Amino acid sequence: MPELPEVETVARILREGSGPQRPPLAGRVIRQARVLWPREVSGIPAPAFVRRVAGRRVAAISRHGKYLILELRGAEDGGVADSSSASPRQPLFMLAHLRMSGRLDVVPEADAFTPHARVVWLLDDGWALRFDDARKFGRVYLTERVSDVTGKLGPDALSVNPQEFAARLLAKRGALKPILLDQHFIAGVGNIYADESLFLARLHPTRLAATLTADDALRLGEAVRQTLLDGIAANGASFDWVYPGGNYQEHFKVYGRAGLPCVDCGRPVRRIVVGQRSTHFCAACQM
DNA sequence: GGGCATGTTAGCAC
DNA sequence: TGTGCTAACATGCC
Structure with missing residues (x-):
């Protein structure tokens, strides 16, 4: 589904939620990640990806072009401590590209493991973030610098005058x-x-x-x-x-x-x- | 079964 | 270096 307006819509829904069936992602803590299709995780081995996102809080949600950008911070405010990183307070950025058939939704944990679920992040309070992608073209990245992923892109089509x-x-x-x-x-x-x-x-x-x-x-x-x-x-x-x-x-x-x-x-x-x-x-x- | 599909990228030719 | 073509990625719908 992915061009700029669709990705912007997803970013807004993740920030603000969309009715009682879709609470916001912003502010939630990732308890645990499950990678069901490792090729969908790019630039970092799946086990390291899982280890590094655990206990992080989704602090901000933005977009560049067709990339969604989730800023993850250490969850000192009540979350699980990040024991895998030397400096847990340093922000991490998780980026997602939906490519042809990717979807990113907050769903009840019981509904998270659909047939095309590729990555699932278990959140607090029984909710989960699900990357569902029938065609397996989508990608998820984890980096300390957003520019590692988006650096070669031109300016965002809405930012450029x-x-x-x-x-x-x-x-x-x-x-x-x-x-x-x-x-x-x-x-x-x-x-x-x-x-x-x-x-x-x-x-x-x-x-x-x-x-x-x-x-x-x-x-x-x-x-x-x-x-x-x-x-x-x-x-x-x-x-x-x-x-x-x-x-x-x-x-x-x-x-x-x-x-x-x-x-x-x-x-x-x-x-x-x-x-x-x-x-x-x-x-x-x-x- | 063939053709089509919102996307990206490597390899290659010019 | 820029441009543009092909193939590949993988799956599902009509």
């Missing part, structure tokens, strides 16, 4: 669609929001960045920002069996609408493949 976006874009040479999907350019845009942003900006997905005017580039920067904000306002999009959540899919103008009339001109939306990704656009409206 349209002027900065335009300047970066005008320095590129390739086609617009692959540039938007390149997480080293800006972090957070995926296939759906790339197509929707290009439609909003009236720019063709295979248009070369080098042919854009400064005004074109600025318009695309504003379109990306607006599309992501619209997605967040709808709590993200729901993706069939993978992610029931928001309702942004009801607002798609081109994505998944091949053959249907363009909402602006009525001509059929076209689907092509660009950089191995399915790409939807209106040939009359986007140039």
Whole structure:
């Protein structure tokens, strides 16, 4: 389910909770972690991962691009002491990337071990944090420096302002669609929001960045920002069996609408493949 | 059974 | 160095 608006929605739910069936994760203490699919834990052996998160409290939840960032602190305030680390007060950061089918939910401990549960963190008061991931592409990281994981990414697609976006874009040479999907350019845009942003900006997905005017580039920067904000306002999009959540899919103008009339001109939306990704656009409206 | 899928990355060619 | 293509990762739905 993972593009920036969906990940932002997950971060908000983990911070604030979502009704009595989903209390907040923020502030809770991890009693114990269980790694059910070790390949999902990256950069650290699973036993060390389990040892190092035990007794830590989730102090803050943030996001960069499509990465969720959980700040873990020693739980001196009533939690179990962290006996494995030389300096238990030093914050640790646990990052998660949902890739294609990952989900991260606080659930009752009794419901934690679903068939596709890959990592489960047992919390206080009978709750658990569950990383469920049918396709096993998702990843969980543990590090003392967030930049070890996110250092090569571009600026977060919502933090970058349209002027900065335009300047970066005008320095590129390739086609617009692959540039938007390149997480080293800006972090957070995926296939759906790339197509929707290009439609909003009236720019063709295979248009070369080098042919854009400064005004074109600025318009695309504003379109990306607006599309992501619209997605967040709808709590993200729901993706069939993978992610029931928001309702942004009801607002798609081109994505998944091949053959249907363009909402602006009525001509059929076209689907092509660009950089191995399915790409939807209106040939009359986007140039 | 074939085709498709929201993502990322290594390897390779130019 | 930048760009772009292919394959791979692994599974489930239509």
